[in-house]
Amino acid sequence: EPEVTQTPSHQVTQMGQEVILRCVPISNHLYFYWYRQILGQKVEFLVSFYNNEISEKSEIFDDQFSVERPDGSNFTLKIRSTKLEDSAMYFCASRGNSPLHFGNGTRLTVT
Amino acid sequence: GESVGLHLPTLSVQEGDNSIINCAYSNSASDYFIWYKQESGKGPQFIIDIRSNMDKRQGQRVTVLLNKTVKHLSLQIAATQPGDSAVYFCAENMEYGNKLVFGAGTILRVKS
Numbered sequence: 001e002p003e004v005t006q007t008p009s010h011q012v013t014q015m016g017q018e019v020i021l022r023c024v025p026i027s028n029h030l031y032f033y034w035y036r037q038i039l040g041q042k043v044e045f046l047v048s049f050y051n052n053e054i055s056e057k058s059e060i061f062d063d064q065f066s067v068e069r070p071d072g073s074n075f076t077l078k079i080r081s082t083k084l085e086d087s088a089m090y091f092c093a094s095r096g097n098s099p100l101h102f103g104n105g106t107r108l109t110v111t
Numbered sequence: 112g113e114s115v116g117l118h119l120p121t122l123s124v125q126e127g128d129n130s131i132i133n134c135a136y137s138n139s140a141s142d143y144f145i146w147y148k149q150e151s152g153k154g155p156q157f158i159i160d161i162r163s164n165m166d167k168r169q170g171q172r173v174t175v176l177l178n179k180t181v182k183h184l185s186l187q188i189a190a191t192q193p194g195d196s197a198v199y200f201c202a203e204n205m206e207y208g209n210k211l212v213f214g215a216g217t218i219l220r221v222k223s
Contacts, residue, residue, distance in 0.1 A: 042214060091154050099145055099160055100211055102154035102155045103154050104152070
């Protein structure tokens with residue numbers, strides 16, 4: 001069964017550094033998403049992306065965040081200057097005419 | 112504003128018993144609901160979904176019930192197994208909308 005893949009599985013960075021989280025959505029999907037989950041809490045919506053542009057974003061997704069689909073297969077989330085409170089699991093998801101499929105996440109630790 | 116919440120944060124059941132996980136939602140405009148299972152270290156995994164024009168949908172060992180009158184969703188797992196131990200999230204959406212809103216999650220522990 002096709003799946004959403006995310007790399008790296010764990011990223012450790014220092015406060016103020018830039019990080020790029022990478023995702024390969026399921027190949028025939030057209031809608032892409034990033035969610036995050038702070039340890040022990042619920043999954044929170046960050047941003048949705050369709051037709052090469054952001055279709056919706058949450059208040060969490062401020063100017064420090066950006067997304068890009070640089071080619072036909074990758075979908076990235078960039079955090080420009082990380083803060084301690086950005087530490088969380090970040091999940092990429094995609095869908096076609098189907099329920100949302102999630103990757104296994106990248107654990108971001110900001111020190 | 113929108114919110115989806117769960118009544119019971121932790122549910123412990125004996126192996127072989129049936130489990131019922133509950134969820135309340137507040138956005139009456141939501142017309143599509145999904146249950147996800149999340150195992151430790153993994154992303155949410157789709158279990159079953161239901162549209163608002165239905166009040167019950169069955170899958171393999173799982174049933175989702177939707178009560179739109181009281182804005183309540185439940186997930187029933189028959190003959191619960193140790194492999195069912197996980198965190199279960201309900202989520203709501205406008206069908207084919209851009210944003211899935213998750214509830215707080217219920218931990219299901221299955222005792223052997």
